[in-house]
Amino acid sequence: QVQLVQSGAEVKKPGASVKVSCKASGYTFTSYGISWVRQAPGQGLEWMGWISAYNGNTNYAQKLQGRVTMTTDTSTSTAYMELRSLRSDDTAVYYCARDLRGGSFDYWGQGTLVTVSS
Amino acid sequence: QSVLTQPPSVSAAPGQKVTISCSGSSSNIGNNYVSWYQQLPGTAPKLLIYDNNKRPSGIPDRFSGSKSGTSATLGITGLQTGDEADYYCGTWDSSLSADVVFGGGTKLTVL
Numbered sequence: 281q282v283q284l285v286q287s288g289a290e291v292k293k294p295g296a297s298v299k300v301s302c303k304a305s306g307y308t309f310t311s312y313g314i315s316w317v318r319q320a321p322g323q324g325l326e327w328m329g330w331i332s333a334y335n336g337n338t339n340y341a342q343k344l345q346g347r348v349t350m351t352t353d354t355s356t357s358t359a360y361m362e363l364r365s366l367r368s369d370d371t372a373v374y375y376c377a378r379d380l381r382g383g384s385f386d387y388w389g390q391g392t393l394v395t396v397s398s
Numbered sequence: 399q400s401v402l403t404q405p406p407s408v409s410a411a412p413g414q415k416v417t418i419s420c421s422g423s424s425s426n427i428g429n430n431y432v433s434w435y436q437q438l439p440g441t442a443p444k445l446l447i448y449d450n451n452k453r454p455s456g457i458p459d460r461f462s463g464s465k466s467g468t469s470a471t472l473g474i475t476g477l478q479t480g481d482e483a484d485y486y487c488g489t490w491d492s493s494l495s496a497d498v499v500f501g502g503g504t505k506l507t508v509l
């Protein structure tokens with residue numbers, strides 16, 4: 281069965297960086313893209329960007345351009361999302377999701393809580 | 399402020415039907431497929447509908463989706479207490495930035 285398993289919770293200080301991993305199993309990793317979606321406490325969903333697991337092409341949300349980098353390691357079927365220059369309003373649960381097509385996400389990781397606090 | 403507009407809350411009794419609307423524009427819903435997600439408390443979102451009206455395997459036919467112009471609708475029939483959740487619509491926005499956009503979410507209460 282398809283599974284996306286994410287790394288554990290992180291606590292970071294403002295200005296620091298965080299890197300979250302998402303290990304995929306149960307399907308051919310390079311056949312689907314991976315998107316990252318975050319959710320601030322009590323808020324809605326915010327798409328952060330997408331990476332092709334086939335060729336590494338990326339498309340980042342305009343709001344996060346310059347602060348976010350998404351990568352993949354096809355040898356371990358793992359996707360990574362790094363967010364730099366963290367601010368308090370980056371505190372959120374970060375999800376990876378398999379991109380079925382056209383912005384539809386059919387499998388999701390369990391989420392990783394990132395807390396930014398001094 | 400979300401790009402797609404959803405009502406903050408809807409409610410209905412068990413066994414009844416409810417609809418949740420999602421309003422956008424020609425740069426998003428008007429020219430792209432819409433998806434719907436269910437998020438139970440403390441869990442990751444779950445895909446209910448994609449390509450406007452298709453259900454993934456395992457999603458019961460109590461859930462349906464439709465689109466007309468720049469609006470989309472999620473319908474849920476035979477409401478169950480287990481349907482109490484937040485529901486989100488999502489689609490591509492093919493404006494300058496080409497991002498995926500979501501609605502602000504609708505809290506469904508089954509009375």
